[in-house]
Amino acid sequence: MLRRVLAGATVAALLLTGCGAQESAPESVSIGGVTIVSHPSLDLIWEGVKEGLADAGYVEGENLTLEFQNPQGDQATLTNIANTYAGSDHDLFVAIATPPAQALAQVIQDRPIVFASVTDPVAAALVDSMEAPGGNVTGTSDQLPTDQQLKLILEIDPTVETVGIVYSASEVNAQVQAEAAIEAGKELGIEIKTATxxxxxxxxxxxxxxxxxxxxTLVDNTVVSAMESMVQVAEQKQALLVSSDPDSVARGAAAALATDYKAQGLQTARMIVEILEGAAPAExxxxxxxxxxxxxxxxxxxxxxxxxxxxxLDRASTTD
Structure with missing residues (x-):
């Protein structure tokens, strides 16, 4: 079992103590993962993480132990999960979405935390900067080009003058995206109306x-979990609905310019492996x-x- 590491220290250094410089996977690695709520995009990230770790030689049941928790959107439960993880023997933690990353970062400073699907980790106070995180937290961001997403709306329906965004007031990533959409809308001559x-x-x-x-719809876990409600309203009002994740399209949105979440999980796994093999999260x-x-x-x-x-249609990766 790997020992706990302080922020900036490397797991590899601990592994090499007393056993020589061997370039091999550790005998046993324990990772605790947590998401915010169940929906297909976030589920794909965790699938990608597990697949990427296996590809790198970290096989669950052999040299890898995984624990995965889901508070189903409840903040109190998420806080309890974070506190439990802080007292656990896990060597590294994976946080999927902004709230879990923030919850873990508040109580865990002695071991690496690797996040995924965090839109603005600087605004969320998870890292000092994108280039130099500065602590024990780093990961992958799902920042999307908001102006290009709004341009997709106009490309599909050039008559659109007003666009509505429903977002969660408690998710920092959603607030940041909403502000970016308002600014991008001004440049494109679109009025953005919001409801929290x-x-x-x-x-x-x-x-x-x-x-x-x-x-x-933004990369907003609370709204995406209720995508069917957005679809129902859009159909009733005969208003185009464009989303920020591909799975919402399968659930009834008309289109999306989106992150490939399985690919992001694989990308996150590569970062995890780098840290397990010696990279410092701070750097x-x-x-x-x-x-x-x-x-x-x-x-x-x-x-x-x-x-x-x-x-x-011609350039879409999938057409349902």
Missing amino acids: IQNSSEVQQAAESLDVDAYF TPVQLQESLETVVNAEAAERMGVAIPQEV
Whole structure:
């Protein structure tokens, strides 16, 4: 079992103590993972992490022990999970989404924390900067080009003048994205109207309160968990709905310019391996997602009264 490491220290240095400089996977590594809520995109990240670790020789049940927790969006439960992990023997922690990363970072400073799907880790106070995190926390960010996402809305429906965004007031990443969308909208001549929520049960009412031509969902775990409510409102109002994750398209959104979440999980696993093999989190830059994909659901768009242009269909990675 690996020993705990202080921020900036390396796991490899501990492994080599008394056993010589061997370039091999440790005999036993224990990792604690936590997400914020169940939905397909976040689930794909964890699948990618496990697959990437296995590809690097860290095989669960052999030289790898994994524990995975899900508070299902409940902050009190998340806090309890973080406190339990702080008292555990895990060597490294994986946090999927901003709230779990913040919860772990508040109580764990002596071992590495690698996050995934954190939109703005600087604004979330997880790292000093993207280039030099400065502590025991680093990972992958799912920052997306908001202006390009809004341009996709206009490309699909050039008549759109107002776009509605429902977002969680308690998620820093969602607030940052909403602000970016408002600024990008000004440049594109689009008025962004917003409505905030506290939990997923408020999504439908918040969406209905917005008088807009189209809807845009952010990388917002609370809203995405209630995507069917957004779809229902969009269809009722005959308003285009574009999302920020591919799985929401399969669930009824018309289109997305999105992160490939399985690929992000694999990318996160590579960072984990680097840290297990000696890299210091403080000096390991936060990485942006390596690939974006355009995803469309032509039938869903039709139910919203919109036809996806052929040029968009031609470049879409998947068409449902």
